[in-house]
Amino acid sequence: MLMSSRHATERYLARTRVMPLLGTCIMCLFVVYICMISTSAVAMKDGKDVYESISKDQWLVQIQRHHDFSSIRRGILVCVFDAMIPMAASLVLELRALGNTDLIQMYHCNGELSAASHRILYMLDARLEIVDVCKDFVASGRLPAAKANDFRSFWLKPLALVHTRLAEVILLDADDLMFHDPSQLWQTPGYKETGTVFFYDREVAKAEYLNNWSVHRFQRMLNLHVLVDTFEYAQFHLMKRPSKYLERTLAWNKHSAHEQDSSIVVVNKGATSSVAMDVLYHLVMHTRYTLDFSYGDKELFWLAFELAQVPYSFSPWANTAAASPGNMEKHPDTICGGLAQWMPLAEAKSVLLHINGGYDAYY
Incomplete structure (x- = not known):
């Protein structure tokens, strides 16, 4: 009994010494937890601003410092905005899988690409450049600031072509699905003769x-x-x-x-x-x-x-089209879907160059 009582007393005494220390630790942990919640709340509230600040001031600057593309004279130009980034990223991967190694310029207008989109694109490919053409043109006086947002649309492409320092340019839509490396177009007779390759649209006999x-x-x-x-x-x-x-x-x-x-x-x-x-x-x-x-x-x-009054050349072939299998149930005698183009070579009658219209490359 004495032994038992002594052990019980020792355990009780040990507990009385530990409890204040344990309570203090719990209180400290609670304070830390509250601080973490507060910090998270601030981060959630101001996360976009913080992220953009970090992006612009640190890793974006580092990437731009270590990648000087100013001497490159030819490349591919794609106009994008945030919602098009998944398709644009897919296009970049398609181009590289087809063996294309050209510089890819991603053009946007007046801050239309978020810091997250910048990061995705820069992490995706090393030979890629992002350009805000509207900010450049506003700064140079070639575009009134009040008009800048008018170019957050397909009107951006002509502006981008005028702006780019590249001499030889292939403009691609972000939703193009490529079947061949588009750099082959620089070797076509029409391009060598006139410095241009244009493609025909659908024939639409409407008064518009x-x-x-x-x-x-x-x-x-x-x-x-x-x-x-x-x-x-x-x-x-x-x-x-x-x-x-x-x-x-x-x-x-x-x-x-x-x-x-x-x-x-x-x-x-x-x-x-x-x-x-x-x-x-x-x-x-x-x-x-x-x-x-x-x-x-x-x-x-x-x-x-x-x-x-400058010479130009169109593809020798009319366009074609592609449709999803389900569409054939609605109109079995016609194809209604994405516009497609053939390789613009007289001898390439059935070489499909691309389909345009937001098709999934893995469909």
Whole structure:
């Protein structure tokens, strides 16, 4: 009993000595926990600002410092915004899987890409550059700040082509699904001859865009005719001189509202007259506000060269299309889906270059 009582007393005495210490530890842990919750709440509240600050001040600057692409003269240009990053990332992986090693420029407008999107893209590929063209143009005085957000759309592509320092450029849409390395387009006869490769859009016999009607000089005229008739040629030291090619197009002859598909546009800015880029800038900055001649950017590229009287070339092939299997139940005799293009070579009658329209590469 004495032994038992002594052990019980010792255990009790030990417990009385430990309890205050344990209580103190618990209190300390509770204080730390409260601090952590408070810190987390602040992080949740200001996390975006903190993340952007870290991004701009640390790792983005380090990446830009160690990757100098200023000497590169050719590459691929893709216009993006946050919601398109998954597709743009997929496109980058497609291009690399096809063997393409060219610089890829990701263009956006007026802070349209978040810090998270920057990080995803920079971690994805080492030969990639991100450019905010709207901020650059506003800073240089070439774009009024009030107009900047007008280019958060497909109108960004012409502006990006004018802006890029690259001489040889392949413009791709972020939702292009590529089947061949697009750098092969730099070796095509049309590109070597004119410094351009353009592709045809669907033939749409509707009274809209190029094929719509406007009143000009008290006459009812097609929008395409009005554009050619009213363009400010003197501003570029030119005279009105429509090409024979223009006069043979479907749009000129009232057969289609569209002529060019701009999901792939290939231009050698270094080998063609700079007047074409000046005209392109004029069309996207001014003309498109006064004449509804184009569904988005698509017609601006070939028309810039046409109005500037600079030679250009289209693919020898019409476009094609791709549809999901389920669509065939609705219209078994037609294909209605994403626009597709063939490789623009006379001998390549069945070489599919790409499909445009947001298809999953792993569907």
